[in-house]
Amino acid sequence: MDxxxxxxxxxVDHNRRPRNFGRLAGAIHSAEGNNPLCGDKLHVFLEMKDDIIRDISFEGTGCAISTASASLMSEAVKGRSRAQVADLFGSVHRMLTRHDAETDADLGKLAALAGVREFPMRVKCASLCWHTLNAALAGSAAPVTTE
Amino acid sequence: MAAVRVMRGHFDVERVRADFPVLARQVNGRPLAYLDNAASAQQPAAVIDAVAGYARAHHANVHRGVHTLSQEATALYEAAREKARRFINAASTTEIIFLRGTTEAVNLVAQAHGRPRLKPGDEILVSWLEHHSNIVPWQMLCGQTGAVLRVVPIDRRGVVDFDRYLAMLGPRTRIVALAHVSNALGTVLPIRAFLDAARERGIATLVDGAQAVPHLAVDVQALGCDFYAFSGHKMYGPTGIGVLYGRERTLEAMTPWQGGGDMILSVSFDGTTYNHLPHRFEAGTPNIAGAIGLGAAIDYLKAIGMERIGHHEQELLAYATARLADIPGLAFVGTAPEKSSLMSFTIEGVHPHDLGTVLDSEGVAVRTGHHCAMPVMEYFGVPATTRASFGLYNTRAEIDALREALLHAIRMLR
Known part of the structure; x- marks a missing residue:
């Protein structure tokens, strides 16, 4: 393990200076996620235009992996449709969990998270933001949890 | 069974380390520095051999067969009970109940002692620094009986407020349940004073001793508590075994918690007669191997001496506190004047889980998270801490390794 x-x-950069951090004034969708074992808490805010994520922000506390993943995700999903987000999550999930998988070419900066799969205990840190985003898109009221 | 050598003269940590096979291994190419003893301590060869030796030569069910192996297994199991009795100076082995651990012990007391007695409006008192296992069973009991859980506050050092405690002991207080030593902060309670005040008012008392028995000598008769609970794996024994001490007259007044084999004298469909103490509270085939391993761990600790162990660990704590104090951005969480050998801390700009991963890459094992004490984390306003906890085999060199790994993590992540 390296x-x-x-x-x-x-x-490290996205943890030090998370992008799209804070509360989104015009948010019409939001959801909370938490990782009870770590104490990580995340709040994702969305501004939608029809089927497209027009703007996104997040707030919360977490480790470097969790914060950087949320920051990278927020950049990656802006301007994308629900279907595109679902595809992207699929690719991210494969990258985080499957050793045999080639990292999809369209992941862009998200590919920086590929090293997480060597640290099974940390996969939840990287995926919390995606589960929370899905909950926000689904309009789910109950907080999501990684457990 | 392996013989235990009695240690004479000064404390020789290298000789102690040689007793623990796992300490010889490497983790991620570095020598293991195991600083997670408050979560679970490693086992000396004497414990490993006692468990294996039992399985190789003596295993059978206890208290049942007339055949030789069953008699041997019963003798070994009951000998372990006698070791546990002497370890905490209980008056009789009838007061020593083998269970899975401290958690099960607290649940047993809540259900077998508390549930039949508590009425709506009765109060159970715990402190703010309790482990979840000394909170949740009482919350469940409150849900079942209408009793109320009250919480004695702590201060910024992590010291339980004794004056507030006295003020909260009221006419409706039925049970006081307190940690002897805090697992998240290391605070050692002046438990005797807390217990005296409860006993004067006729209130039943339970002490969660899981974090105390590995570090200091405990005498339940001197403490005068009704119940004292501890776990084998935090005191260099196996997992899945622990002890509930219960004062005999308190246990006698309790109905069984779980029904089954071993806890009965006779069973018919017209009625069942329960067994004597302590078997009444040990339904089903117990963890025989675990109890024997726990007995071996007790022998091991006694051969070294609790006083000597405590002295070594306090030296480590003082050394570690000094070595870590000048790390930029490091803040200790829990600074009680009397502490067991553990330190919880945060480092500004570096999350505990990232610290835990970086430290592990350098062979240093610590615990990160809320330590099953979420109210403590909430009180200090942190989601998690990093906790290094020292046992009898830890060294100054390992604390130096911890310091270097922390500095590395800061350079990398901050």
Missing amino acids: LADLYRDVI
């Missing part, structure tokens, strides 16, 4: 593969420069 630590440098987990904490790549992109991850």
Whole structure:
């Protein structure tokens, strides 16, 4: 296991300076997620135009993996449709969990999270934001949890 | 069964380390520095051999057969009970109940002692620094009986407020349940004073001793508590075994918790007669191997001496506190004047889980998270801490390794 593969420069940068961090004034969808074992808490806000995510932000506390993943996700899904987000999540999920999978070419900066799969205990940190985003898109009222 | 050598003269940590096979291994290419003893401690060869030796030569069910193996297994199991009795100076082995651990012990007391007695409006008192296992069973009991759970506050050092405790002991207080030592903060309670005040008012008392028995000598008769609970795996024994001490007259007044084999004298469809103490509270085939392993762990601790262990660990705590104090952005969580050998801390700008991963890559094992004490985390306003907890085999070199790994994590992540 190589630590440098987990904490790549992109991850460290997005943890230090998370993008789209804060509360979105015009949000019409939001959802909370938490990882009870870590105490990580995340709140995702969405502004939708028809089927498209026009704007997104997040708030919360978490480890570097969790914060960087939410930051990278927020950049990646802006302007995408629900179906595109679902595809993207599928690719991210494969990257995080499957050793045999080739990392999809269209993942862009999200590919920086590929090292997480070598650290099974940390996969939940990286996926919390995606589960929370799905809940926000579904308009789910109950907080999602990784457990 | 492996013989235990009595240690004489000064405490020789290298000799102690040689007793623990796992300490010889490497983790991620580095020597293991195991600093997660408050979660679970490692086992000396004497414990491993006692468990294996039982399985190889003596295993059978206890209290049942007339054949040789069953008699041997019963003798070993009951000998372990006698070791546990002496370890905490209980008056009689009838007061020593083998269970899965501290959690099961608290649940037993809640259900077998509390549930038949508590009325709506009665009060159960715990402190703010309890482990979830000394909170949730009481919340469940409150749900069942209409009793109310009240919480004695702590201060910013992690010290339980004794004056507030005295003020909260009221005419409706029925049970006081307190940790002897906090697992998240290390605070050692002046438990005797807390118990005296409850006993003067005729209130039943339970002490969660899981974090105390590995570090300090416990005498339940001197404490005068009704119940004292601890777990084998935190004191260098196996998992899945623990002890509930119950004062005999308190146990005698309780109905059984679980029904089954071993806890009865006779069963018919007209009625069942329960067994004597302590078997009345040990339904089903017990963890025989675990109890024997726990007995071996007790022998091991006694051969070294609790006083010597405590002294070594306090030296480590003082050394670690000094070594970590100048790390930029590090804040200790829990600074009680009397602490057991653990330290919880946060580091500004670095999340505990990232610390845990970086430390592991350097062979240093610590616990990160809420330590099953979420109210404590809430009180200090942190989602999680990093906790390094020291046992009898830890060294200053391992604390130096912890410091280096922390500095590395800060350089990498902050």
